Each structure stands twice: as C-alpha cells, then as structure tokens.
Amino acid sequence: xxxxxxxxxxxxxxxxxxxxxxxxxxxxxxxxxxxxxxxxxxxxxxxxxxxxxxxxxxxxxxxxxxxxxxxxxxxxxxxxxxxxxxxxxxxxxxxxxxxxxxxxxxxxxxxx
Amino acid sequence: xxxxxxxxxxxxxxxxxxxxxxxxxxxxxxxxxxxxxxxxxxxxxxxxxxxxxxxxxxxxxxxxxxxxxxxxxxxxxxxxxxxxxxxxxxxxxxxxxxxxxxxxxxxxxxx
Numbered sequence: 001x002x003x004x005x006x007x008x009x010x011x012x013x014x015x016x017x018x019x020x021x022x023x024x025x026x027x028x029x030x031x032x033x034x035x036x037x038x039x040x041x042x043x044x045x046x047x048x049x050x051x052x053x054x055x056x057x058x059x060x061x062x063x064x065x066x067x068x069x070x071x072x073x074x075x076x077x078x079x080x081x082x083x084x085x086x087x088x089x090x091x092x093x094x095x096x097x098x099x100x101x102x103x104x105x106x107x108x109x110x111x112x
Numbered sequence: 113x114x115x116x117x118x119x120x121x122x123x124x125x126x127x128x129x130x131x132x133x134x135x136x137x138x139x140x141x142x143x144x145x146x147x148x149x150x151x152x153x154x155x156x157x158x159x160x161x162x163x164x165x166x167x168x169x170x171x172x173x174x175x176x177x178x179x180x181x182x183x184x185x186x187x188x189x190x191x192x193x194x195x196x197x198x199x200x201x202x203x204x205x206x207x208x209x210x211x212x213x214x215x216x217x218x219x220x221x222x223x
Contacts (some may be wrong), residue, residue, distance in 0.1 A: 034211055042216040043118075043154070043202055089154055091140065091212075098143060100212060102154035 002027045004092055004103040012109040019077040021106045023090035028068045034100070035064050035075050036089045044089065047075070080110045113138040116215035118203050123179075125193065125220045133188040133218050135203030141213070144186040146178060147202040149217075155202055156184045161186060 003026045013019060023033070032051045036044040048064040049058045050073070056065040063076040073090055087107045091100040116137045125131050137145065143162045147155035150178040160168035161180040173198075186203060203215040 036214075041200065041217075041219065043116075043216040044204075046213065048212045049211040091154075098160050098162065099157055105152075105154055 002030075002092060002094060002101045004090060004101050006090060006103040008106060009104065010096060010107040010109075012111065013080060015081050015110055015112050017110075019080050019108070020087050021075040021077070021108070023073040023075070023103050025071045025073075025101075025103075026090050027094070028071050029094060030068065030092045031095045033064075033066055033073050033090060033092050035062075035073075036091065038087045038089060038105075040087075040104075047088075064082050080108075082110050082112055085109050114213070115201055116205055116213050118201075118215040118218050120218060121216070122219045122221075124223065125190065126205065126223050127193060127195075129193075130189070130191045132190065133201055133203075133220075135186040135188075135215055136184055137205040137213070138184055139205065139207070139213070140183075141205035141207040141210075142183070143206050144180065144188070145204040145206075145212070147214075149200045149202055159188075162172050162217050190220075193220075198222045 005024050007022045034049045035047040038044050050057050050066045062079040066073045087105045089105045090103040092098050119134045130136050145160050146158040148210040149155040157179045158172045164180045179187040179197050186218045198221045200217045204212045
C-alpha cells in the first residue's frame with residue numbers, strides 16, 4: 001500500500017530564505033507526482049506536475065525534483081515571500097489507478 | 113475556461129435536511145472527483161466519475177449520493193448527515209495524463 005509522508009510538518013522562516021520541502025513515498029511505481037498549495041479553508045492549487053519519466057519541473061521561483069528509485073521528491077522555493085505562506089501537499093498517482101495518494105502536508109509560514 | 117467551480121461556498125444543514133453540492137467544469141475533462149477534507153488533514157477521495165460513469169466509490173456511506181448528469185456537471189446529494197460529516201468538500205477534474213484541477217470547495221457544517 002502506497003504511503004506518502006512529508007517532512008517537516010510545519011516550517012516558519014523569515015522572508016528571503018530558500019526552502020526545501022520533502023515528500024517521500026513507499027512504492028516507486030508511480031505514474032506522476034503533483035505538488036499543490038492550499039490556503040486555509042480554500043481549495044488546492046496545482047503548482048507542478050512531474051511525470052515518472054521526468055527528473056524535475058520548474059515554475060518561477062519553484063522547482064520540484066523527482067527521484068523514483070529513492071522514493072523522494074523535493075519542492076524548492078527560492079527567495080520565500082510572506083505570500084508563500086500556505087500548506088503544501090504532494091500527491092502521487094500509480095499506473096493502474098485514478099486515485100491520488102496525498103502526503104501529510106507541510107504548513108509553511110513566511111514572516112516579514 | 114480553466115477552472116472548476118463549486119456552489120455553494122458555505123452550507124449549514126440540520127441532520128434531517130436534504131441538500132446538494134454542485135460542481136462544474138468546462139475544460140472537457142473526462143474524469144471528475146469528490147473529496148472530503150477535515151481540518152489539518154489531506155483530502156480523502158470519496159467518488160470518481162469517468163466518462164460520466166461512477167468508477168470508484170471509496171466505501172462512502174449511502175447518505176452521500178453522487179450524480180453526474182453530464183460531462184461538465186457533478187452533484188453530491190446529502191441526506192441525514194451526521195455532525196462528523198462537517199468538512200470541506202472538494203471537487204476536482206482531470207483529463208488522462210494532465211494534472212488534477214481542484215475547485216474552491218464547499219464548507220459544510222452539520223448541526
């Protein structure tokens with residue numbers, strides 16, 4: 001059974017720092033991995049999608065990497081801003097299912 | 113149109129009420145999903161519709177009844193809910209290999 005965990009569970013940093021959020025999964029047979037952002041009480045916003053054949057994806061200040069063999073993905077946020085404060089979720093999709101298995105989330109607070 | 117819309121934004125209902133949640137997407141996505149999310153937890157899958165047919169039911173109690181009238185619309189009918197069903201209900205859609213697009217959610221409170 002696929003299990004997805006995220007470390008750390010919470011993170012509080014001053015503005016301007018470069019951050020790394022971690023996502024680990026137990027079954028490396030994934031189809032893709034998606035990173036989401038969720039503001040309190042709101043829906044999920046897709047940040048980056050990495051297909052199993054890809055190593056990384058970039059969007060603006062965000063860079064996500066994928067290492068299937070080690071069951072890990074990282075989300076790198078450059079030059080963090082208070083507007084980046086949110087919960088970040090990773091989710092994996094296996095080949096034979098339409099389900100997304102979500103990680104436990106990292107709550108990020110960036111203070112001025 | 114690249115978004116999923118959900119109505120209402122908030123809903124308060126009693127345990128004897130019948131209400132419905134509505135979800136719409138006009139991106140031509142073939143799959144639509146209902147998720148339930150409790151505070152500080154990740155979303156939990158409830159139902160998946162693929163090409164307007166129910167393909168996954170994650171053993172959800174029958175007081176939740178999904179309906180997919182057409183390829184753009186997904187409803188969740190609610191009846192005789194319990195206070196523990198209070199949560200954020202999220203709808204999502206996707207098209208095969210593309211990323212999953214989520215709506216803003218309906219905050220449901222059951223009194």
